[in-house]
Amino acid sequence: MYSFTDTIEASQGATLPSEALKINGEYIENQITGYRTLYVSGRESLAPELTMIESGSRDGSVLNYKRYPVRTITVGYQLLTASAENFRKAYNVLMDILSVEDSELIFADEPDKYFTGTFTSMSDIDPGRNCVTGEIEFTCLDPFKYSVDEYEIEPESDGNYFAVQYNGNYKSYPTFEVDFYNDESGEENNNGRCGYVAFFDDEEHVLQFGNPDELSEEQVEIVESETNTYSVPTTKVLLNHSFKKSNSWNGVKSKYIVNKGIIYKSSVQTGTIGAVHSYNTTAEDTYYLAATGFGTGNRFHGPTVTYTLSEAATDFELSYAQKMCIDSSKDGKKQCGAFQMILSDASGNIIAGVDIYKASDGTKGRYRMIVDGKVQKEAEIDLSLNNKFFGQNRVADKKKKITEIKTVKSSSITKNGAVMSFNLGGIKQSFTFNSIKTKAVKKITIMVSKKANKPALKYNGLYYAKIVKNYSKQVTETIDKIVTEYHDVQNKFNANDVFVVDSSAASAKLNELDRSDLGALGNDWEDLYLQKGMNQIGFSYSDWVESDYAPKFKLRYREVFL
Known part of the structure; x- marks a missing residue:
């Protein structure tokens, strides 16, 4: 319990009480005339609950575990108004302020820390009075308070580790980010590949992702004379183009053919394409790569670009990112358009593809998943401004009851034998057809279009596209003479990948897609954390990665207090 505030003296000045509550970014005193914080309780250090075990005739008990219970914060207040009407208006505003769940609670005497709490009760007040006192109760399901600032740490210059002077008095679970080599060359190469990454502390608690035994190349010994033939799995990057910079398209556009591609249905290929702000x-x-002119047409029409791979790919993984949504203008719902990503063989037959289109007013469109030239799935999809698939990110504003939206934007199409798998902004579906087992992709066509004379979608473009060929290399083994050969192997991480590990949520994401499968079964999620004082957390990655193509590591955390 903190000291009592003299409200008679305080009402004569404009200064805030020392324990004034800032909720979701604004003090209540600044929103309601006549409101004054009197006192606050429940912010003090929280005592843990102990679970103990008694053993026979042994004196005392043995500690089994301890935990911290839910925290309750009580705010005493006074409300002074000139009339019953003003009193009711003030209370309506107060209830609106308190109605947001998981509110950010900051107190004036400790502005650099916050609790997260939900309003759960309010004391009764005397009826018929315009000057009252009462109490507001918040329940903090998470009993700890956190630093307002989130700290970002770079590795120390003399080694692969982070040195963190942690000033909180309770453990904090950090977030790790790994940015793999940024390759903007547009050429086919294996720069930036990596087999695993790991994080560890002085007590050998480890978070490991990928395979530490995975190599860049696999050594194969071949014996001559007696012939043996076997397959070695390997990969080859056939396309890796990013369009995020103003000059990206100019650097690679000579490798593409415009308006002569293979597309789904009878859209008109016309118009121009180039670098546009997303x-x-x-x-x-x-x-991103988007239409700079749509040409003319009485149905869907717009520009296409087609890239021819240096070699056909029977099994592959195509990954790409796009933005596709209407804007928030008055006429935004009238905007129409389509996006196609089509993979075809050397003869112009469609092997796989995606067609997303919006053909009428509103916020909804439809998507098609295409395999072997036919639509295998068609369904509705949200194309509003902040849609979770390909929309624009939205920043949270708790005061306006606006939640954060972080959109996916990333998609993939993967072929493994007879199985074609789609991940369309988080919408996952697989199809199996023996008819495609031996078919190979040779060309990739991207189309950005609008419908007839309707206004075009405000945002419709491609950030990047990458295709990796997966294949088995035939190796011949003979007896008598031993020959050593080296072959590329399939690696977990590649150039331009971004890998984020949130240890507080025990989650891992690769290019914004959930990849819990990359984590080791024995990861020490509960035991790898920051504690008061100097902390040293090391990191490692495949030792065969050349220094020029090494990944970059970051650590982020908030301080946690009882």
Whole structure:
């Protein structure tokens, strides 16, 4: 319990009480005339609950475990108004302020820390009075308070480790980010590949992802004379183009053919394409490949670009990211358009593809998953401004009851034998057809279009596209003479990948897609954390990665207090 505030003296000045409550970014005193915080309780250190075990005739008990219970914070207040009407208006505003779940609670005497709590009760007040006192109760399911600032740490210059001076008095679970080598060359190469990454502390608690035994190349010994033939799995990057910079498209457009591609249905290939801003900004890294002119047509029409692979790929993984949504203008719901990503063979037959289109007013469109030239699945999809698939990110504003939306934007199409798998912004579906087992992709066509004379979608473009060929290399083994050969192997991580590990949620994401399968079964999620004082957390990655192509590591955390 903190000291009592003299409200008679306080009402004569404009200063806030020392324990004034800022909820979701604004003090209540600044929103309601006549409101004043009197006192606060429940912010003090929280005592743990102990679970103990008694053993026979042994004196005392043995500690089994301890935990911290839910925290309850009580705010005493006074409300002074000039009339019954003003009193009711003030209470309506107060209830609106308190109605947000999981509110951010900051107190004036400790502005650098916050609790997360939900309003759960309010004391009764005397009826018929315009000057009252009462209590507001918040329940904090998470009993700890956190630093307002989130800290980001770079590795120390003399080694692969983070040195963190942690000033909280309770453990904090950090977030790790790994940015693999950024390859903007547009050429076929294996730069930036990596087999695993790991994080560990001084007590040998480890978070490991990928396979530490995975090599860049596999050594194969071949014996001559007696012939043996076997297959070695390997990969080859056939396409890796990013369009996020203003000059990205100019650097690679000579490798593409415009408006002569293989597309689904009878859309008209016309218009021009180039680098366009995907946000209302002129900053680099915000561009994408989009239509700069749609031409004319009485149905869906717009430009296409087609890339021919240096060699056909029977099994592959195509990954790409796009933005596709209407804007928030008055006429935004009238915007129409389509996006196609089509993979075809050398003869122009469609092997696989995606067709997303919006053909009428509203916020909804439809998507098609295409295999072997036919639509295997068609369903509705949200194309509003902040849709979770390909929309624009939205920043949270608790005061306005606006939640954060972080959209996926990333998709993939994978072929493994007779199985074609789609991950369309998080919508996953697989199809099995023996008819495609031996078919190979040779060309990739991207189309961005609008419908007839309707206004085009405000946002419709491609950030990057990458295709990796998976195949088995035939190796011949002979007896008598031993020959050593080296072959590329399939690696977990590649150039331009971004890998994020949130140890507080025990989650891992690769290019914004959940990849819990990359984590080792024995990962020490509960035991790898920051504690008060100096902490040293090391990291490692495949030792065969050359220093020029090494991944970059970051650590982020908030301080946690009882």
